[in-house]
Amino acid sequence: MRQIGLNEVEDIARGAALLGAGGGGDPYIGKLVTVGAIKECGPVTLLDPEEVPDDALIAPFAMMGAPTVLAEKSLSGEEYKALFDIMSNRFGKKIYATMPMEAGGLNSMLPIATAARLGLPMVDCDGMGRAFPELQMVTFTIGGISATPMGLADEKGNVVMMETITNKWTEDIGRAITMACGGSVSITLFPMTGKQMKEYGVKGIVTRSQKLGEAIRNVKNVTDKTPEEAFLEFTEGFKLFKGKICDVLRETRGAFNFGKVVVEGIGECKGSQAYVEFQNENLACYVNGEIVATTPDLICLVDTETFNPVPTDALKYGKRVMIVGLKCFPMWRIPEGIELVGPRYFGVDTDYIPIEERCKGGWK
Amino acid sequence: MRQIGLNEVEDIARGAALLGAGGGGDPYIGKLVTVGAIKECGPVTLLDPEEVPDDALIAPFAMMGAPTVLAEKSLSGEEYKALFDIMSNRFGKKIYATMPMEAGGLNSMLPIATAARLGLPMVDCDGMGRAFPELQMVTFTIGGISATPMGLADEKGNVVMMETITNKWTEDIGRAITMACGGSVSITLFPMTGKQMKEYGVKGIVTRSQKLGEAIRNVKNVTDKTPEEAFLEFTEGFKLFKGKICDVLRETRGAFNFGKVVVEGIGECKGSQAYVEFQNENLACYVNGEIVATTPDLICLVDTETFNPVPTDALKYGKRVMIVGLKCFPMWRIPEGIELVGPRYFGVDTDYIPIEERCKGGWK
Numbered sequence: 001m002r003q004i005g006l007n008e009v010e011d012i013a014r015g016a017a018l019l020g021a022g023g024g025g026d027p028y029i030g031k032l033v034t035v036g037a038i039k040e041c042g043p044v045t046l047l048d049p050e051e052v053p054d055d056a057l058i059a060p061f062a063m064m065g066a067p068t069v070l071a072e073k074s075l076s077g078e079e080y081k082a083l084f085d086i087m088s089n090r091f092g093k094k095i096y097a098t099m100p101m102e103a104g105g106l107n108s109m110l111p112i113a114t115a116a117r118l119g120l121p122m123v124d125c126d127g128m129g130r131a132f133p134e135l136q137m138v139t140f141t142i143g144g145i146s147a148t149p150m151g152l153a154d155e156k157g158n159v160v161m162m163e164t165i166t167n168k169w170t171e172d173i174g175r176a177i178t179m180a181c182g183g184s185v186s187i188t189l190f191p192m193t194g195k196q197m198k199e200y201g202v203k204g205i206v207t208r209s210q211k212l213g214e215a216i217r218n219v220k221n222v223t224d225k226t227p228e229e230a231f232l233e234f235t236e237g238f239k240l241f242k243g244k245i246c247d248v249l250r251e252t253r254g255a256f257n258f259g260k261v262v263v264e265g266i267g268e269c270k271g272s273q274a275y276v277e278f279q280n281e282n283l284a285c286y287v288n289g290e291i292v293a294t295t296p297d298l299i300c301l302v303d304t305e306t307f308n309p310v311p312t313d314a315l316k317y318g319k320r321v322m323i324v325g326l327k328c329f330p331m332w333r334i335p336e337g338i339e340l341v342g343p344r345y346f347g348v349d350t351d352y353i354p355i356e357e358r359c360k361g362g363w364k
Numbered sequence: 365m366r367q368i369g370l371n372e373v374e375d376i377a378r379g380a381a382l383l384g385a386g387g388g389g390d391p392y393i394g395k396l397v398t399v400g401a402i403k404e405c406g407p408v409t410l411l412d413p414e415e416v417p418d419d420a421l422i423a424p425f426a427m428m429g430a431p432t433v434l435a436e437k438s439l440s441g442e443e444y445k446a447l448f449d450i451m452s453n454r455f456g457k458k459i460y461a462t463m464p465m466e467a468g469g470l471n472s473m474l475p476i477a478t479a480a481r482l483g484l485p486m487v488d489c490d491g492m493g494r495a496f497p498e499l500q501m502v503t504f505t506i507g508g509i510s511a512t513p514m515g516l517a518d519e520k521g522n523v524v525m526m527e528t529i530t531n532k533w534t535e536d537i538g539r540a541i542t543m544a545c546g547g548s549v550s551i552t553l554f555p556m557t558g559k560q561m562k563e564y565g566v567k568g569i570v571t572r573s574q575k576l577g578e579a580i581r582n583v584k585n586v587t588d589k590t591p592e593e594a595f596l597e598f599t600e601g602f603k604l605f606k607g608k609i610c611d612v613l614r615e616t617r618g619a620f621n622f623g624k625v626v627v628e629g630i631g632e633c634k635g636s637q638a639y640v641e642f643q644n645e646n647l648a649c650y651v652n653g654e655i656v657a658t659t660p661d662l663i664c665l666v667d668t669e670t671f672n673p674v675p676t677d678a679l680k681y682g683k684r685v686m687i688v689g690l691k692c693f694p695m696w697r698i699p700e701g702i703e704l705v706g707p708r709y710f711g712v713d714t715d716y717i718p719i720e721e722r723c724k725g726g727w728k
Contacts, residue, residue: 158533162524169522173544180540 001051004112004122005043008210009034015213016108018235018309019205019326021298023281024104024131025063026311031105033075037113044112045121047097049203052123052194056096059087059191060127061114062107064135064152064174065184066257066280076155079186080114083151086161087188090149099123099197101138101190103205104131105311110186122206127190129202129329130298132341133256133280135174136167139329140190142336143200150174150189154181175254183252202329216307228322231307237324238359240285240292241274242267242304248315256280261301261315263323274323276301277348278312284348285323293325294343296332297355300324325355365415368476368486369407372574373398379577380472382599382673383569383690385662387621387645388468388495389427390675395469397439401477408476409485411461413567416487416558420460423451423555424491425478426471428499428516428538429548430621430644440519443550444478447515450525451552454513463487463561465502465554467569468495469675474550486570491554493566493693494662496705497620497644499538500531503693504554506700507564514538514553518545539618547616566693580671592686595671601688602723604649604656605638606631606668612679620644625665625679627687638687640665641712642676648712649687657689658707660696661719664688689719 004012009031017027038044052058061080088095098120100111108126115122127138135147147170152160160177164170170189178185215234222230232239243263250259258279265272274287282299285292293299301310304320331337333354339345342352368376373395381391402408416422425444452459462484464475472490479486491502499511511534516524524541528534534553542549579598586594596603607627614623621644629636638651646663649656657663665674668684695701697718703709706716 156533157529158526158537159528160524160526160537162522164523165521169520173522173524173541176540176544177537180537 001048002046003043004046006035006038009038009109009112011213011217012112012206012210013105013109013213014216014308015209015211016103017105017311018212018216018300018302019129019209019298020102020104020131020309020311021281021300022278022312023133024102024108024311025106026313027105027109027309029106030109034109034113034116037116041116041119044115046206047121047123049123049125049198049201052097052197054193054195056194057088057091057093057191058097058099058123058194058197059084059095059188060099060101061111061186061188062101063110063184064178064187066252075186077117078157079153079155080117082153082159083186083188084118086151086159087149087191090161091191095120096194097121097123100126100206101135102126102128102131103209107131108206108209123197124206125197125201125203126205127201129205131281134171135189136171137341138190139200139202139331140192140196141167141340142331142334143196145190145192145196145200147189149191150187152177152185152187154185156181179254200331219307227307231302232324235324235326237300237326238293238355239322240299240325241265241272241287241323242269243274243321245315245317245319245321248317257312259312261312263321266320276323279346280312282312283346284343285325291350292358293355294348294350294352295346296328296337296341296352298326298328300326325359327355365412366410367407368410370399370402373402373473373476375577375581376476376570376574377469377473377577378580378672379573379575380467381469381675382576382580382664382666383493383573383662384466384468384495384673384675385645385664386642386676387497388466388472388675389470390677391469391473391673393470394473398473398477398480401480405480405483408479410570411485411487413487413489413562413565416461416561418557418559420558421452421455421457421555422461422463422487422558422561423448423459423552424463424465425475425550425552426465427474427548428542428551430616439550441481442521443517443519444481446517446523447550447552448482450515450523451513451555454525455555459484460558461485461487464490464570465499466490466492466495467573471495472570472573487561488570489561489565489567490569491565493569495645498535499553500535501705502554503564503566503695504556504560505531505704506695506698507560509554509556509560509564511553513555514551516541516549516551518549543618564695583671591671595666596688599688599690601664601690602657602719603686604663604689605629605636605651605687606633607638607685609679609681609683609685612681621676623676625676627685630684640687643710644676646676647710648707649689655714656722657719658712658714658716659710660692660701660705660716662690662692664690689723691719
């Protein structure tokens with residue numbers, strides 16, 4: 001158990017945006033909302049998963065929608081309470097704690113703001129260890145845990161509660177509601193017991209985000225190696241490419257951002273070209289036409305100077321980026337995980353090969 | 365108070381399909397579902413609105429979606445109970461009776477099936493006195509009554525409950541859910557008190573449907589006039605056109621059927637052409653390019669031989685039809701009514717002029 005205050009929020013936002021693998025929402029918006037909540041209501045207690053009783057009711061909190069929309073259409077501040085009230089009424093039980101569903105600039109932050117505003121603790125755990133575009137794409141789905149009852153609330157005051165027969169139906173109906181409400185809504189879903197959270201969750205993800213964020217902040221202060229070496233070492237990242245963004249194709253469709261970013265090599269990558277396909281999150285990275293990394297491993301674009309993560313909705317012509325691959329949470333690599341979030345689900349026509357195997361022999 | 369059994373159902377279905385003004389779903393499907401429910405569970409008690417206590421909880425029941433979809437994707441039979449359970453839990457009160465929201469082949473019938481299966485009475489009242497394509501288009505919206513809490517259930521077992529800030533938001537979010545669920549869902553909405561029902565409802569609509577259905581069935585037995593004269597007399601209808609369908613344009617979009625039916629004149633209309641535009645229901649009728657009737661007055665197509673109503677999803681090339689206009693419920697003619705369901709709402713560029721004025725001077 002420890003406290004999350006303003007200093008911690010800064011680092012968590014930066015680190016979680018890296019783990020967002022391009023998605024998970026804008027870290028700037030996430031930080032603004034959370035800093036406001038902590039300033040007003042005080043710091044938040046972060047619980048270690050093992051501190052949560054087995055029978056406690058955990059209600060995760062997130063926003064659903066296209067990141068580009070989330071950046072312009074934020075919360076009213078009334079959503080938390082509306083959602084948690086209907087959820088606790090539904091179970092006839094007080095909510096013990098909240099938690100994030102995914103790592104990402106926005107969706108790592110909002111549960112902190114929720115916890116602050118409602119006076120709840122937050123658990124150091126999520127259901128992805130990264131961000132994914134669809135809500136059934138969590139380790140809890142592999143564990144057979146239902147995404148519903150799920151609550152959705154928009155900033156105007158519309159509230160929806162649903163119970164579905166599968167988690168894919170939750171996604172499909174939830175996505176339709178999100179679009180009807182203007183492209184983004186606040187949600188609480190996957191209500192679960194402490195026991196389920198401990199069995200299937202990605203534990204320690206908030207702390208990991210914070211450490212990554214802290215390391216990125218200090219990357220230039222490392223004395224015995226270059227910032228890039230330091231960054232790759234503490235992230236345990238695989239350097240996939242380095243270059244200048246020369247094209248961004250983007251389309252908001254079905255409350256998702258679909259697109260592709262093309263990068264012209266610079267430095268040791270000069271003469272080569274890479275591109276990354278995304279659906280909110282980065283899905284696959286190609287260098288000179290060859291796949292070098294795919295989902296569920298993390299494909300992250302970072303600024304070549306600051307090493308700050310660059311989410312898909314902040315991609316801009318001319319920006320210099322390094323493309324880095326990170327190993328995903330091990331549960332994603334079992335057959336049920338690959339079925340849920342592997343390359344073929346997203347229409348990338350290749351088997352999943354772990355990034356450490358694809359990158360064996362070093363960068364070409 | 366009286367009983368609705370198998371004989372009554374037959375006539376109600378036929379008469380309500382006429383009042384459906386082209387929409388309200390397929391009377392054949394509606395009848396099948398209802399006959400099944402009555403055979404299994406016995407007849408249904410129809411309450412006169414004045415028999416309902418002021419504080420009773422009334423929960424209307426309907427299906428939402430494009431009629432062409434409703435005809436192929438019916439109910440599982442579990443929806444009634446799921447919806448009424450969440451509605452009565454929501455109010456902490458037993459539902460006193462159900463009622464239809466609109467007249468129409470399907471949506472007049474389903475509340476009878478619901479009442480039979482749940483052992484509830486049904487009230488002789490609805491919220492339109494005809495059918496309209498969107499759910500906020502009921503007299504209760506004029507009365508300031510909220511469409512929510514509203515429950516939606518599909519035949520697969522997905523259940524959604526919502527509370528919205530306006531009835532238009534209920535429509536928009538409900539329509540999105542309907543589309544996500546495959547184009548049709550069962551709904552309960554506009555939960556209201558007996559007092560509200562009596563103040564704003566279209567009273568006696570089930571009985572009116574039944575009488576119309578009975579009259580259509582007997583139209584050839586009237587001795588002192590032609591069947592057409594008899595039909596126009598008992599419906600108090602305005603004959604707008606008579607001809608052969610020569611073109612049907614139809615598009616299912618946004619869980620609505622949009623389209624236009626073109627009719628070549630026969631008999632006294634020979635040499636003229638008419639067309640009717642629809643969005644589930646018929647919206648406007650043009651003869652030789654001139655508007656002769658618009659929503660909210662009813663524009664109904666009937667078979668020239670049997671005088672059975674022809675819903676928009678049963679329009680077929682070559683069919684001979686008479687186009688008839690009927691006066692709408694008076695509340696639709698006040699400014700709030702015209703705003704909600706007048707021609708301009710549907711993009712028909714004309715002021716509303718009551719059908720009896722448009723047809724003054726007889727048919728040209």
